[in-house]
Amino acid sequence: MLLFQDLRKSIFDTVNERFKISENDVYLDDTGHSDITVRVFRILKSPDGGENVINDIITSLSGKDYVEKAAAEGGYINVWIKRPYMLHEVIDSIERFGIYPNVFQESDRVSVEHTSANPTGPLHIGRARNSIIGDSVYRILSRYGYRTVRQYFVNDSGKQMISLYTAYIRYGGPLTIDSLLENYQKIYRDLEKDPGIEKEIEKNIERYENADPEVYGTLRKIAGVMLDGIASTLKRIGIEFDEFDWESDLLRDGSVKKVIGMLETKDDDGAKFIEIPGKKIYLTRKDGTTLYFARDIAYHLLKAENSEWMIDVLGEDHKDHARSLDHVLRNMLRIENRLSFLYYSFITLETGKMSTRRGNIVTLQDLVDKTYEEALKIVNEKRPDLSDDDRKRIAEAIATSAVRYSIIRVSAPKPITFRWDEALNFEANSAPFIMYSYARATSILEKASEPVEAYGTEMEPEEADLVKIMYVYPYYLKDAANDLKPDLIAGYLVSLVQKFNDFYGACRVIGTDPSTYARRIRIVKAYREILSDAGNLIGIKMIEQM
């Protein structure tokens, strides 16, 4: 099986034999001039105009069994790949293995750490961007063949968490998310009037780090309640974890102390710090309690034992922290594992930035609920023929997919301003747009019988275009995996669906002559397979009807 990348390589080799070029000079064309383009401006600059070399190359390329045509045009050699060849590769893979492509294999173990939000409240949509990106990266790398694990670092030891605990002790109330959150917001308000509270928090940090069973037990319970809330909301949109790693465990089993011992620390009035170029980083307070940086190093050392590649999904506010962490791990602790940080910018509301403490947030729960209501309204309108249960099931799939899609489609470094009307747009460039085409393809197959004849290879342009974009799927998957860019998959899906919609409009499937029918049925089957495969990578749930 020759995947698109292999074709590129093969063409590169062929050209390179005659004239040394750069690998970047052979690329997937996206301007409609060809399938694969070879940039030959440099050959044209040769004293003789390079005409002979180019003709040689074209002759040689034309001889390949997968090449339809090769032609020089301006500074390029345009190469067209035979559509029947592409069609065969895709269909063959799907009929034999049930999947296309089926060839990626990576042996490395990869840890994807994402979300890791303080369990001090429900997840708001800004934080959810972390989860949605992280989970998509996890899915892409798993599909690519890596052995992946999803990890959530539960920060149950920091000041925020102790503040939540202190608020619960001070103000009482039931052990529920709402009550805890209310207390949490209240303590930050009261803190401004009553400096005694700060002392109380500090005392509790100390008790906590000295493993005071009362503080420890209650705090773990509080964190558990909050974390359950976060986890169940995430589960609703298809995001789960393999491991929840508790910061307090690292504290209690001595790994944090060990890390501090491994580093050359200096002392400032009892507080321990290390120095890295241009920076002083404190590992402990002067009362001896530990700081996040120390605990995060301990955590990464733990992860490094089980993963060749560690990926952290982080908000842009963590950039400096991560850079320092990388420096310490690499240069001071000699950790050689691959370590990648995937940063994303914040989601803000039209009214400004979100803050859990101040209470001006749109929670992920709110967003999914409201999207569901909106979707249900539309499904009720469009499908009165279905049962209540079916319509609810469809609305739920639309809501969870739409929420994920609206966030993943924008590349991570771009800031997002959240707007309800945009989040609730179910037209083109949305999850429902993608899902709808799956339902249509399914509908064709439901009405169709198994083809009996061999398929013909004379295709309409719309078929040929659809075949090409299906064939090229591995190329996008590879880039998305290597560059950690799930948004590429979102873009691919839209192009794929657009090609299918063109095909759908121009080419009947049912009722055509046997050899055309045999081919188109296979194309539709392959399409459904690839669409759901790619959709799955970013959490779009395909449904049979909508």
Add this chain to the structure above:
RNA sequence: GGGCGCAUGGCCUAGCCUGGAUAGGGCAACAGCCUCCUAAGCUGUAGAUCAGGGGUCCAAAUCCCCUUGCGCCCGCCA
């Protein structure tokens, strides 16, 4: 003040790493398409000094420098 990001039609966005052929989509607007596999679809029209300036190059949205605007960081918080 220092550091890191971002800036593309009225709005959202792809392309930038790895410079090349008419800057690709979508929303909103306007004009059309359901006796034919689901119209959450499709076709067409209109809309772009690629923030501004300079530089490198045969060639710049893309690379370099400067400027402007916005976001984030610069805690013995996380």
